[in-house]
Structures are given as structure tokens and as C-alpha cells.
Amino acid sequence: xxxxxxxxxxxxxxxxxxxxxxxxxxxxxxxxxxxxxxxxxxxxxxxxxxxxxxxxxxxxxxxxxxxxxxxxxxxxxxxxxxxxxxxxxxxxxxxxxxxxxxxxxxxxxxxxxxxxxxxxxxxxxxxxxxxxxxxxxxxxxxxxxxxxxxxxxxxxxxxxxxxxxxxxxxxxxxxxxxxxxxxxxxxxxxxxxxxxxxxxxxxxxxxx
Amino acid sequence: xxxxxxxxxxxxxxxxxxxxxxxxxxxxxxxxxxxxxxxxxxxxxxxxxxxxxxxxxxxxxxxxxxxxxxxxxxxxxxxxxxxxxxxxxxxxxxxxxxxxxxxxxxxxxxxxxxxxxxxxxxxxxxxxxxxxxxxxxxxxxxxxxxxxxxxxxxxxxxxxxxxxxxxxxxxxxxxxxxxxxxxxxxxxxxxxxxxxxxxxxxxxxxxx
Numbered sequence: 001x002x003x004x005x006x007x008x009x010x011x012x013x014x015x016x017x018x019x020x021x022x023x024x025x026x027x028x029x030x031x032x033x034x035x036x037x038x039x040x041x042x043x044x045x046x047x048x049x050x051x052x053x054x055x056x057x058x059x060x061x062x063x064x065x066x067x068x069x070x071x072x073x074x075x076x077x078x079x080x081x082x083x084x085x086x087x088x089x090x091x092x093x094x095x096x097x098x099x100x101x102x103x104x105x106x107x108x109x110x111x112x113x114x115x116x117x118x119x120x121x122x123x124x125x126x127x128x129x130x131x132x133x134x135x136x137x138x139x140x141x142x143x144x145x146x147x148x149x150x151x152x153x154x155x156x157x158x159x160x161x162x163x164x165x166x167x168x169x170x171x172x173x174x175x176x177x178x179x180x181x182x183x184x185x186x187x188x189x190x191x192x193x194x195x196x197x198x199x200x201x202x203x204x205x206x207x208x
Numbered sequence: 209x210x211x212x213x214x215x216x217x218x219x220x221x222x223x224x225x226x227x228x229x230x231x232x233x234x235x236x237x238x239x240x241x242x243x244x245x246x247x248x249x250x251x252x253x254x255x256x257x258x259x260x261x262x263x264x265x266x267x268x269x270x271x272x273x274x275x276x277x278x279x280x281x282x283x284x285x286x287x288x289x290x291x292x293x294x295x296x297x298x299x300x301x302x303x304x305x306x307x308x309x310x311x312x313x314x315x316x317x318x319x320x321x322x323x324x325x326x327x328x329x330x331x332x333x334x335x336x337x338x339x340x341x342x343x344x345x346x347x348x349x350x351x352x353x354x355x356x357x358x359x360x361x362x363x364x365x366x367x368x369x370x371x372x373x374x375x376x377x378x379x380x381x382x383x384x385x386x387x388x389x390x391x392x393x394x395x396x397x398x399x400x401x402x403x404x405x406x407x408x409x410x411x412x413x414x415x416x
Contacts, residue, residue: 100365115367118377119384119408137408140384157308159323159370169326169377176327176348200327200345 001105002086003040003048006077007033009056013092015166019204024190030059031182032165035094037065038182042098043105050091051077078132088124088132090116094174094183095160104161109154111146115139116164123161172202209313210294211248211256214285215241217264221300223374227412232398238267239390240373243302245273246390250306251313258299259285286340296332296340298324302382302391303368312369317362319354323347324372331369380410 011022012029020028033050040048048065053074060067070077078088087105089096104114104123111130116122119137128151133141146153163173171187175194178184191205219230220237228236241258248256256273261282268275278285286296295313297304312322312331319338324330327345336359341349354361371381379395383402386392399413 115385118380135406136404137384137402157367158365159367160365162367162370167377169375172326176345177323194345196344198343 001045001047002083003045004051004078004081004086004088005033005036005040005048005091006051006053006074006088007059007091008053009059010054013166016168016171019168019171020190028165028183028186029092030062031186032094033059033091034062035178035181035183036089036091036096037063039093039096039098039101040089043101044098045101045105049081051081053077074134075132078134082126082130082132084127084129086126088121088126090120090122090164092165093122093161093163094165094181095163095178097160100158100160104156104158107154107156110151111142112154112156113139113142114156114158114161116162117170118166120164122164123156125156168202172200175202176200209253209255210291211253212259212286212289212294212296213241213244213248213256213299214259214261214282214296215267215299216261217267218262221374224376224379227376227379228398236373236391236394237300238270239394240302241267241299242270243386243389243391244297244299244304245271247301247304247306247309248297251309252306253309253313257289259289261285282342283340286342290334290338290340292335292337294334296329296334298328298330298372300373301330301369301371302373302389303371303386305368308366308369312364312366315362315364316360318359319350320362320364321347321350322364322366322369324370325378326374328372330372331364333364376410380408383410384408 013025016025050063050065050067052069054071055069110128112125113121114123119139121138121142143153174184175187193203193205195201195203221233224233258271258273258275260275260277262279263277318336320333321329322331327347329346329350351361382392383395401411401413403409403411
């Protein structure tokens with residue numbers, strides 16, 4: 001199994017920019033990547049490549065996996081590296097763990113897709129020739145591309161793999177379900193807390 | 209297997225009240241309940257009870273399962289009806305289907321919990337004596353209650369069972385993944401559409 005993880009370092013997670021500074025969003029993204037890499041390692045995968053979508057020496061130093069730089073569009077980045085038995089995993093899944101990934105790798109099908117919120121494809125396992133197409137509702141597009149190529153599509157149904165992080169609501173899921181992940185610890189370090197009113201709320205403690 | 213489905217008819221889904229009238233939210237809730245009942249039926253369960261949390265003759269007429277009325281707090285409603293081999297399923301899971309439910313019923317554990325967004329417990333399977341406690345982050349509370357009682361807890365990890373409907377973002381998931389459900393058809397009937405900009409957006413067509 002080959003695992004590809006595309007990673008955007010520069011000004012990531014802009015939908016969180018009302019709540020986190022650019023520097024904080026960059027750190028958050030790095031911690032999420034480290035959590036995903038831990039899950040991949042716990043699942044016993046050795047052949048992992050992180051594809052940096054911008055040149056970034058500082059992150060290369062903290063990773064002990066293969067790193068490549070490719071600043072093109074995500075579709076080109078992935079399609080040029082697709083071979084059979086390749087999994088593509090997005091880098092912002094801090095609720096992922098090795099057990100979930102092991103089940104994902106065992107799931108049958110020519111193409112296995114794990115949905116994310118808002119129509120995304122959070123994880124994809126490719127066992128036959130295929131072309132990805134992110135953006136514009138990739139999950140539905142990937143299903144129809146695969147079917148048009150006569151491939152057998154399986155859906156990998158996971159709440160935890162489905163929690164990619166784009167909005168404050170998503171940060172709440174990290175603190176609820178993965179408080180001890182690197183991402184969860186970082187969020188607490190910079191003041192994020194859960195307040196248990198009737199429904200759990202996310203707050204940020206502002207220092208006086 | 210006994211299935212309990214609590215259902216609130218009066219002024220439901222208040223977090224959607226900017227986008228849907230009260231009458232529309234009531235209809236939406238009824239269609240979601242019908243989608244959940246279809247999934248339960250497709251999973252081969254015969255012993256199903258809907259517990260109405262307010263007196264509502266009009267909904268009793270459209271359901272062909274056992275209906276009871278109990279206007280107390282949700283915890284009392286459920287705890288008074290818990291017996292071994294009981295599943296409690298919330299009524300706003302239009303992405304659920306029979307195949308997911310069959311896997312859920314087969315999952316081992318004294319207590320099986322399916323998380324919802326925002327710390328909720330969307331489905332719960334109870335095989336030993338237990339007391340539920342909804343509100344204030346029920347998923348974490350149910351885990352700790354079960355552990356304090358020495359029960360074996362399993363987590364049922366499902367994206368589709370995790371999509372309970374509270375916000376416009378959640379409505380988007382219905383149109384993306386279950387457009388042919390009763391809920392999806394109703395949302396389209398009252399003007400909701402997906403617009404595929406770079407990320408899929410939910411819009412409502414306003415008639416001139």
C-alpha cells in the first residue's frame with residue numbers, strides 16, 4: 001500500500017480566519033498532519049509520501065517520511081502519482097486512528113471512497129487505473145467517474161474519517177473525540193475549551 | 209430487537225428557523241422520521257415504537273407502527289422504556305439506511321453508541337441494564353456512565369448515522385447523499401438546491 005498525503009502549508013484553513021491567526025492556522029494544519037501520519041504509521045503502512053503544495057523547508061525537517069514539493073493544482077499533484085494500490089488521504093483528519101485505517105485498507109472494491117462533510121472525499125483507495133477530480137463536490141464526481149470507467153465503487157462509512165476540519169463546529173469535534181491528539185492538545189494550549197451548556201459549545205479563553 | 213424512536217413534533221429544529229418556517233420544519237421532521245422508519249423496516253425490525261413528545265393526532269394517522277405519547281423530559285421517556293436488547297434511534301437521520309442499521313445491530317458490546325455531530329448520541333444499542341442521559345454532551349456522558357457500571361462499550365463509527373439534522377450545513381448533506389429520500393425530495397420541493405461552486409453550496413430558490 002502506498003499512501004499519498006497532499007498538504008497545503010501557506011495560509012491554510014481560511015474559513016477559520018475569524019477565530020485563528022494565520023500562524024495558528026499553519027500550526028494547526030501541521031499538528032493535524034502529524035496526527036494523520038501517526039494513524040498511518042499505526043496502521044502499519046511504511047510507504048508514505050507527503051506532497052507539499054508549496055515549498056516549505058521548515059515542515060520537511062519535522063517529518064520523518066518522504067516529502068515532495070509540487071505546487072500545481074491538487075488534481076495534477078495526485079493524478080501524476082497514482083498507481084494501483086494507492087490511498088490518498090487528506091491531511092486534516094485529526095480524529096483518524098490506525099484501527100479505522102486498517103479497516104479502510106481491507107475494504108473491498110476497485111475504488112473505495114470515504115466521504116467528508118460538504119461533499120468532500122476524505123480518503124480514497126485506488127486499486128485500478130483512475131483519475132481523481134477534487135473540487136466541486138468531489139465525492140459525487142469520484143463515484144460517477146468510477147462508474148463511467150466500469151469500476152466497482154465501495155463507500156467507507158466512517159464518522160471519524162468524515163470529520164475534516166474547516167469550521168469552528170469541526171474544531172468542537174476534535175475536542176470532543178480526540179482531546180489527546182496533537183491537534184486537540186494544541187487547541188487547548190491556545191485557549192479552546194468546551195462549555196457544556198445543553199449542547200456542547202466551543203469557546204476560546206481570551207487572556208486578560 | 210426493540211427500537212424506540214423519540215419524536216418532537218411541535219416547533220422542531222429551531223436552529224433552522226431562519227431558513228424554514230415552522231410549518232416547513234414540522235413537515236421536514238415528519239419526513240425524516242419516515243426515512244428512519246423505512247431504514248428500520250429495511251433492517252428487518254418489527255418491534256418499533258415511536259414516542260411522541262407531544263400529543264399529535266395527525267402524525268399518528270400517517271404511521272403504521274406503534275405510537276405512544278409521553279410529554280416528559282427525553283431521559284424519563286427513554287429510561288422508563290429501556291429493556292435489554294433495545295435500540296434508541298433519534299428521528300432526524302435521513303441518511304440512514306437498512307444496511308447501516310443491520311451492521312449496527314450486529315456490533316458487539318454491552319452498550320453500542322453511534323456518535324452524532326456536536327457530541328450527540330444518534331443511535332444507542334443497549335444489551336444490559338443502563339440509564340440514558342441526553343443533553344450536555346450525551347455521547348461522552350454515555351461512555352462514562354457505561355464504564356462506571358462496568359459495561360463494555362463499543363463505538364459504531366458511521367458518517368451517515370452521524371448526520372443528524374440541525375443546521376443548513378446538515379441539509380446540504382441530505383441533498384448530497386440522500387436526494388431520493390423523502391426528506392431530500394421535500395427539500396427540493398420547497399426550493400432547496402445544491403450549487404456547485406468550488407465547494408458545494410446550499411441555496412433556496414425564492415419564487416418571484
